[in-house]
Amino acid sequence: MREVLNLSSMSISEILQKIKMFERKYGKTLSEFLKDFDENEANVEELVDVFIWEELEKELKRRLLSPKLILSPKDAELIRLLSPLRLEILSILTKHKNLTPSDIAKKLNRPLGSIVSALSLLEKIGLIKSRNIDGRKYYYTHLEEIVIKLK
Numbered sequence: 001m002r003e004v005l006n007l008s009s010m011s012i013s014e015i016l017q018k019i020k021m022f023e024r025k026y027g028k029t030l031s032e033f034l035k036d037f038d039e040n041e042a043n044v045e046e047l048v049d050v051f052i053w054e055e056l057e058k059e060l061k062r063r064l065l066s067p068k069l070i071l072s073p074k075d076a077e078l079i080r081l082l083s084p085l086r087l088e089i090l091s092i093l094t095k096h097k098n099l100t101p102s103d104i105a106k107k108l109n110r111p112l113g114s115i116v117s118a119l120s121l122l123e124k125i126g127l128i129k130s131r132n133i134d135g136r137k138y139y140y141t142h143l144e145e146i147v148i149k150l151k
Helices: 012-026 030-036 044-065 073-081 084-095 101-108 112-124
Strands: 068-071 129-133 136-140 145-148
Touching: 012 030, 012 044, 012 073, 030 044, 044 068, 068 073, 084 101, 084 112, 101 112, 101 136, 112 129
Parallel strands: 068 145
Antiparallel strands: 129 136
């Protein structure tokens, strides 16, 4: 029997962990899996997995696109990734939308390499997004506030 998932009570880290479990199980991301997925040929386990996987992805996206990110002690791994430099970058991006890595490096008076590395990780975990405009990569965030609840 399958466990019942209460998405509203799950931390972001728990949601990410469940998504990674499906990615390991099927060897693909959800979008890659859905390209080849035919619900008429799928077995019950695959149908249930896809339903849960989609709900997890929707919840993660909903939380990360919200202007307020709420973290709990269960999100310790994610909190650990929020180094002073990454927090400074998030702060700059809340004030100035669409900045290039060079713009950010100048504003923070930091080496471009460390900025690019930090941007890459922040984008990978979904806290920022990027878009190409005229051949240049610009970064932005929907976040306005990060709250860490201690209980």
